[in-house]
Amino acid sequence: MRVKPILHRGHVAFAHDVIMAALSFLAAVHLRQGELAMPGWDAAMMAIATMAFTLTAAAAFLMSRMYKGVWRYASVNDLMTLTRGATLTILIFTVLMFLVTRLQDLPRSVPVINWFVLLALLGGPRFLYRSWKDRRRSAKNAAGGTRVPVLLVGAGDEAELFIRATMAPDAEYRAIGLISDGGGRVGRNIHGIDVLGSTAELESVMARLKAAGSLPQRLIVTDHRLDGGEMRRLLDQADRLGLPLARIPRLTDLKDGVEDKLTIRPIAVEDLLGRPQTVLDREGMEALIKGKRVLVTGAGGSIGSELVRQISDWAPESLVLFEACEFNLYTIDLELAGRHPDLARHPVLGDVRDATRIDDAMRAHRPELVFHAAALKHVPMVEWNPDEGLLTNAVGTRNVADACAAHGVRLMVQISTDKAVNPTNVMGASKRVAEMYAQALDLSGISTRYVTVRFGNVLGSTGSVVPLFQKQLAEGGPLTVTDPEMTRYFMTVREAVELVLQASAFGDAHPDYRGKIFVLDMGEPVRIVHLARQMIRLAGLRPDIDIKIAFTGLRPGEKLFEEIFHGAEPPVATDREGILVATPRSVDVAELAAELHNLEGECRAHDAPAAIARLRRLVPEYAPKP
The missing domain is CATH 3.40.50.720 (NAD(P)-binding Rossmann-like Domain)
Structure with missing residues (x-):
């Protein structure tokens, strides 16, 4: 049975913050007065005021729930929590000092200075710690190890979340570059990962990466705005380059927090034929x-x-x-x-x-x-x-x-x-x-x-071509297509x-x-023979080599083109x-x-x-x- 430790990192963080609170009050007085003294206060009063501020801060920090976050993942939300804790501390302390001394001997600028100093002393160490951990992770990622180097398609929120996930110690992938759909973000970077080109420039981007000795082993789609036609073109490009194509779940499917492992999914036929989600009433x-x-x-x-x-x-x-x-x-x-x-x-x-x-x-x-x-x-x-x-x-x-x-x-x-x-x-x-x-x-x-x-x-419906192709693939082929020119919606x-x-x-x-x-x-309608070839590629096989395509002629009542x-x-x-x-x-x-x-x-x-x-x-x- 695992024994829960008496002290954990939350206790250490709380002790750190209490010490920082005491130092912030003394620093604020020194910045205002030029010395650690206040007119009309003796050493005992100064000690009492410092102690009162420190105890007030301890209570405010606990009330603000500042110890739920992890320092190595300090973020804007954590900064807001620190700001709330510092503000609550200053407000409570100012009210207490007014009740005791009517603020007669405390300059009005001291609480304002104290707020800025306290926030700096609370936030600074946290973000320095995160920066140090990020640099260590970046160094590990650069070293490569057993992580799979990947090129990401998309330079939006999903890509940013994926890159943050690769910073985890047990991450399976290492992002070496980004491809932007529209090309508008080329030359910029996300967490130090450069946007190398647009999807239309994929082959030239791969040539540059090969020359630099940093070839990706997989192409991962993070941009879910790509429609079926764009996904089909991307699959063709990836096939020519010998790159497996995969995708990440939609942003709404991902769990909160970068520690969760992202599941990379193979491209499905629905991705090749679907369109961006329609806004529904x-x-x-x-x-x-x-x-x-x-x-x-x-x-x-x-x-x-x-x-x-x-x-x-x-x-x-x-x-x-x-x-x-x-x-x-x-x-x-x-x-x-x-x-x-x-x-x-x-x-x-x-x-x-x-x-x-x-x-x-x-x-x-x-x-x-x-x-x-x-x-x-x-x-x-x-x-x-x-x-x-x-x-x-x-x-x-x-x-x-x-x-x-x-x-x-x-x-x-x-x-x-x-x-x-x-x-x-x-x-x-x-x-x-x-x-x-x-x-x-x-x-x-x-x-x-x-x-x-x-x-x-409808994909997957009874009698539709996709389940037929899947059955024929499982049996080793051939995939039967009635006519090379046949198209369907x-x-x-x-x-x-x-x-x-x-x-x-x-x-x-x-x-x-x-x-x-x-x-x-x-x-747009899709050519059935093109769909057959892409389904073969999705199975990791080669059309006309590993799996044949047989043309059988139109069946009774069939049309080449639907309207x-x-x-x-x-x-x-x-x-x-x-x-x-x-x-x-x-x-x-x-x-x-x-x-x-x-x-x-x-x-x-x-x-x-x-x-x-x-x-x-x-x-x-x-x-x-x-």
């Missing part, structure tokens, strides 16, 4: 959901489960999980029970194609908000089973939308896809019919609002759902946007970052309802040719590829 999202009864269809799917997670965090009154897959429903219900055990949740096993089941769920739970995420979305699967895809995506949406109107739901949010624009496959065309029906109802003037949100591919599931909720709150608060489609800003706006839907910006709106192409709701009724009959009769023919009439721009 969290107040609007909270106002939309807090205290409301909410129902989510497709609650166990990729988008639906993330919707459930984020909605549950905004404290709804109750949350209904409507899901056709028993296992998915069990999984998300179990997760929600652990995440928010006090939330009233209702798992409902049902299919949106069953209008009676939807109607019963809404009658039983009376939701105020409905998020419709249930869909069949795998393009080839729906292409091979068009009647099933149309029943779920088009007829199922009609069932949910009609039930919302019948049961007085305040807002229904329809989750759509960029594949609904100029569709070349049944999945996209079926989602376009779903958009049309929600738009038509929203424009019909009924009390229920219908907000349609459209976005592209990508977004993380977290970001997609955050923007869905923001668009929902915005649409609910702006009735002048009735019937419009909210389109999430997906950034997020139709030519008849000119995009309009909103005052919410990351959200655009498309001007609606409206149709008559009664006519569309009749067509959907006939479509349902053809699909339930498994008359796929008749259903496809009707689909082509409903969506004239639907142009299936042979």
Whole structure:
């Protein structure tokens, strides 16, 4: 059992400060009078005043909690604490002297001089000690040892925190230089580490470091403002230079204090495809959901489960999980029970194609908000089973939308896809019919609002290319790409759902946007073959050497390029970052309802040719590829 020492460094620091307080009072008197004496005071009175000041200082120092900090990490916060302790000491002592002597023999300038001297005697040794420790650490870092030399990308707060962390005795890394994103800080330094150039000058910076015999072994990204395109370019540069690329956690993820070891994380595919965090209207999202009864269809799917997670965090009154897959429903219900055990949740096993089941769920739970995420979305699967895809995506949406109107739901949010624009496959065309029906109802003037949100591919979702590539990498390849020119828009599931909720709150608060489609800003499209090569590099392998890339040709219904706006839907910006709106192409709701009724009959009769023919009439721009 370890015995706690009687005296520790806090006691030593306290003794030091008490001695400094006594010396500061004597120094202040000497500076004012030119001698250690005060007119009208004898030696006994001088000793009593010095003792009184010292005891006052001791009490003030303890009250100011000056001994929680560590001298070797003395900072501006510690200086503020010292200032508070010195000020409290002077104020209390001055009041005491007024009560005893009415300050008749004490010059008014002595307390002022004493404050400055006391602060200098308290702070000076602390910062001299820190400077000495920093020099020792710098000397150790310069010596190298076993620490890994790294070059940092970014010259902001995260870089400064990382450099301070490398000063710890057990640090794993040694920063030898900084690369600035914009180049505005080139020539300056942070804690003695120079900003050597901009990201565009990385190769020339590496050449200079090589000539100086100080090559880094790793490139670490500290600037989280870099978007996916910049990260992809940086990965290409690092690959040419033979440098592993990594990143540090975001500043908000880091613990306080430089003694905590920073975890260097490998670059993930999300870093290559993501964008800087969008500023969210969290107040609007909270106002939309807090205290409301909410129902989510497709609650166990990729988008639906993330919707459930984020909605549950905004404290709804109750949350209904409507899901056709028993296992998915069990999984998300179990997760929600652990995440928010006090939330009233209702798992409902049902299919949106069953209008009676939807109607019963809404009658039983009376939701105020409905998020419709249930869909069949795998393009080839729906292409091979068009009647099933149309029943779920088009007829199922009609069932949910009609039930919302019948049961007085305040807002229904329809989750759509960029594949609904100029569709070349049944999945996209079926989602376009779903958009049309929600738009038509929203424009019909009924009390229920219908907000349609459209976005592209979601990273990690079922059937997306990233999990496929990861599986193929684990199996040793090859990575299969349909065409060298194929591009796609990508977004993380977290970001997609955050923007869905923001668009929902915005649409609910702006009735002048009735019937419009909210389109999430997906950034720039990414070439799939480029993504494949970079995922191979992230795995520490070489494209076309360690892992092959095979081109398989377009699958049924696939397009080379996805679009997020139709030519008849000119995009309009909103005052919410990351959200655009498309001007609606409206149709008559009664006519569309009749067509959907006939479509349902053809699909339930498994008359796929008749259903496809009707689909082509409903969506004239639907142009299936042979």
